[in-house]
Amino acid sequence: MLAPADLGLARRRLSTSSLVFFTVSASAPMTVLAGGVVATFAVTGSVGVPLAFPIVAAALALFAVGYAAMSRHVVNAGVFYAYVSQGLGGALGVGASFVALLAYNAIQIGLYGLFGAALGGFVEANGGPALAWWVWALAALALVAILGLLRVDLNAKVLAVLLIAEVAAVVLFDLGSFANPAGGSITFDGLDPGNLFGPAIGGVLAFTVAAFAGFESAGDYAEEAKDPRRTVARALYTAIAITGVLYALSAWALTVGAGPDNVVAQAQDPAAGLPFSLMAAHFGDTVANVANLLLLTSVFAALLSFHNTVARYLFAAGREKVLPASLARTGRRTSAPFVGSLLQTILAVVVVAVFAALERDPVLELFTWLSYVSAVGLLVLMVGTSVAVLAYLNRHRGAETLWQRTVAPILATLALGAITVMTIVNSDAMLGAEADSPLRYILPGLVGVAVVLGAAWGLVLRSSQPAVYERIGKGGPAE
Template sequence: MSESRIKIPRPVPRADRVDPLEQPASTSPRLRGRMGTVALVLTVMAYLAPLTAAAGYLPLVIGYGNGLGAPVTFLLLGALFALFAVGFLALVRHIPKPGAFYAYISEGLGKRIGLGAGALTLVFYFFAMVSTYIFAGVQIQAMVQRDFGVDLQWWVWSAVICVFVGACSYRAIDFSARLVGIVVCIEVAVILIFDVATLAKGGAEGISAEPFTWTSISSGSIAVAVLFSVGILGGFESTAIYRDEVRDPDRTIPRATYAVIAILTIFSSVATYCIIIALGPSNAVAMASEDPSGTFTGVTQTMVGSFFTQVVSVVLITSILACLLSVTNVATRYIHSFSVDGVFPEKLGSVHPRHGSPHKASLATNAVVFASIVVFAVSEIDPQVAYGVLGGVGNFAFQTLIILVSIAVIFYFRRTPGTGQSAWRVVVAPALSAILFVGLIVNGATHVELLLGEPTPLTTIGFAVLIVSFVGGLGYASFLAVRRPNSYARLGRSKG
């Protein structure tokens, strides 16, 4: 056989053997969506569940916080979050990555702390999800038993909701945005009807300016009031996680972030004032502390009527559903980011060819939540205690992340000169934000029993999980730096 006719086949690398971490950044899957500012605002507001906050938390701020001065507390806290947003949005503009807290802290404080913070963020969102699922199950159980005489355990309803939310989160973000947008608009309408009716009738003792006097503002404990209020306004930061799914993110995300802070601040302040007026300034604090969970439904019945109170009960359930869909979408995108970076299995970072959604990450997220519901059902832990502890513990995680991001702003821009950012944006505002939130955490630690109730084993487990998640993320990043440097280079969405 002639030598010229001999063909030596060249080895062709198999696709399934290619290390995704060695591929160019352009091959990393990207999510798709066309949300504008309004859709993004509604999506984030759904996560914050305005009606759920009005029914569950505003009376606590009145009854256990600074009493009649509660409306001013929300204005002060809104100003604090706006202060944090100054530096936060400077990072959003200069770091065009969808990993949000995970990406920003990685850029500012290094990949090790970044992965630790990313793990902490993911645990925080899972705590929020499981807590809300338990709360939803308890609320639906009570409503169905009261109205239809059917008594099913809370976890049955939680499991049904999990399947529904999973199906919705599997699809494109535009679908979720439309769905939760409708619910949020109804929530806002319900609260506005109550506000208008209360102001028109004058409440129990007439319109009063007493909540805005210094005596009222300084009464009770502003620190405790802020402790309960943080969870109502916190969550605006999730605007950044949708970077790949909005139109013109450099404009849409800052607009949506400030809009959410402003709307919720004013909304919460006005609603709190109307609750006080409906109860009457002389009785508001005592009545709100005596029955915080029933205060809002009580004043709606007095100011608007019994039928409206029934409407509130139904809309409260849809509010919780919208909240769950929104927070599930956020957690799903964190799992997607980790998978793109090689922290989690590569398959979880895939994007649905038609929906442009992180569909496999969505399935994984909802599977973990479903398993958590089963664990709580089998353990027979009091659901009232469970959702309170998980939500309260998550509150501390959120404030810790706010501090880390604030510090990351300072370090990032110190190492990145020539950005044109003012000292106010990248030094003064984030430094003040970090200092003030440290003060809030210290205050929370000294009043932890108000937020979490009596100490339980679940409380200890919750804080332990937070610590382990952060230390574990930091340790895994250190392992990657030594053993898998290519994987380490991907952390913080540095590629793709």
């Protein structure tokens, strides 16, 4: 039997700004610019990448309407799990929890591959030792493990410092590109619909959705927010606005700085060094090196943010005994979900060790494969949550308007459903795989397996432990 002191998260510690730091840090602006945006140009060959960001941001804003309205009714550290449970039933709710654990673990662990390779290259380029990528990955893993056991507000402060620095670097890049356009004039090719809506659109949307991953995690900290009924909604809209505008501007700035006729070729050439080569040309090598360092801190901030999210999903499932109750244990002094945190760390160590032992590529395989799994998983969760919000808010009529409870959730379901289909159908564009590669089916299939296993376990609980089943998704403290 767990002591009551070990069954709760910290209360009233996080403000709106703290939640914004968690959500935007998870999206990782510098990582998106130097990794996601450059990779999108390189893999898809589309010049219309910048226009995809406001389109996806608009779809996410529709999703946020119902999501934010739901946050005033349901407070739970496992937000997708709780919303789907309350709207569509406990079995599908457990299915959602399994998908969430798969998706967030995938992106968090995949980022270790990117971090290890990027830090190893940076150290070696600056005269340091040439060590294997996994050495740096495990060092980062150890630091994330330590921070994950500390107070959540301390984590927010760490993320705040890292986020402010990387956003400043991204804005500096944008200013430099627009002030020094290739060819002498600012072009709008990147915002031309004709350059986006073509055969490559599915791949572009897949990469774009992955860039926004983490924006929705504000709800996972609702129990620790100072005013969950207002804080979550404010943080959610703020995160979408910041990332949507910043990513669109930065992708456009890349086409302006490199030139629309050259941006794809330069993105495909690692020796071109986008975007840091442009920063060096505009501001000097020192600024470019600092920006490169901020890429590393950006990835680290995302690692820490997703680690906290996974730990809270495990906590939520353990508290309701959907998973072992020991996962609900929290630190007596920090109120951090330490068992969930430790379990996430162990899982990350195992996956990194397997990829290292098999000598798999940390970026093209570990990072890319798991990022794709995460993108598909989060899209499925958002579609399911939109349907759940529609069902719940129309069963429990409150102060919500017709727009909040019906129109926006329906539009979000349709928009995100279409993006999900295109992401799966065009998986080869994001994975860089051949059209007949089994990865096209195996990786998105993992999400389907998670749904089926979770729903099946939910049905087992309904028949064998009806009291547990009845409490699924209701574990948040009363407000």
